[in-house]
Amino acid sequence: MVRVNVFGLMSGFLMLYLVLLPEPWWVALGGSDGEAFHAYVSPFAFEVVLLGNPVDIPIVYWLTLASRLAFILAAVETIFASIVVYEKTFKTFLSLRALSVSILFPILIAIGLAVAEETIGLSIPVYGEALSTFNLPGQGYAMTVEMPIRTYITASYLLALIAGVLSLIARSFHEVLIKTEPSIGRV
Amino acid sequence: MRWYVIVVKAVETALILAPIVYGLCLYGWDVQSMMVPSYKSPGMGFSIGDAEPVLFEDLTVINVSVTNTGECPITVTDFQAPVLYRGNKVGEAYLRYPVSIPLGETTYLIIVVELSNATLSDVVVELPGRVRVELMGLVVEAPLNITVSIGTFLRACGGR
DSSP, X not given: OOOOOHHHHHHHHHHHHHHHXXXXXXXXXXXXXXXXXXXXXXXXXXXXXXXXXXEBOHHHHHHHHHHHHHHHHHHHHHHHHXXXXXXXXXXXXXXXXXXXXXXXXXXXXXXXXXXXXXXXXXOOOSSEEEEEEEEEEXXXXXXXXXEXXXXXXXXXXXXXXXXXXXXXXXXXXHHHHHHHSOOTTTO | XXXXXXXXXXXXXXXXXXXHHHHHHHTTTOHHHHHXXXXXXXXXXXXXXXXXXXXXXXXXXXXXXXXXOSSSOEEEEEEEEEEEETTEEEEEEEESSOEEEOTTOEEEEEEEEEEOSOOOOSSEEEEEEEEEEEETXXXXXXXXXXXXXXXXXXXXXXXX
């Protein structure tokens, strides 16, 4: 009987889905319905538009490209190791990348927002709603700007977390499969 | 660890690092320049023109011309100010209704003036207030001082 690591397969295909159909993991909308600014952030894409014009950070493009590649490779390795479960060594290919990235992601968002508050004085919550007030220098006077901000974590982030947990289970399940399945080498 | 695992992991690492290295090469390995955000802010602004007092539907109002000099449409939603004559408060002024101003266009704000009993004779009245403007979902509040000469003001008020 051919055995596959079902948890690994699910994790691998979830990772592929997350990369190939990139949806934001975290969204911030400023003003009414994001008219003033919106930020769509995930490890694979970064889009910030402020007052109708995009904010471009060159390094982010290359980092997200690397991140996309890393996830695709992790997904392919995980799917491969979930189908070929004869070798104990293949456990190494059951990637925990989705788990580590989905744990690190909100931490990095929080750090990024703390830096933004420190540098430009704009307070944005990691999750929830807030009314942000800040001053802009005008022509000999200061303008006070009020901006309602809404941020939320999307279903894609939850899928990434699920993919990560599944990969962790897949690693344990791999051990079980190896113990119960005779090695091809020995057959 | 088997040799092919090491080879696969090494190739994987190289593939992941390749875009970052390529990006660094494009920027001459200047990491700092890669981290600098580039952004062109749209212009925001409006200029205040003439303030002309008139009698309008039994109200004393001041027509203030405002030109949208920015790059996005704005809506003036509120203006509140005390009416000051020789430094003393002699009344209140407020925006009659919100006014939308498209790009590059000039529109009049109708500011209603309610005076308490006061004798006005010379120089000017001042309206040192704050204006609230909505643009692209933002609410911007800025100081707006309007000065009207008494002569034209008295004529508008019917000689009070």
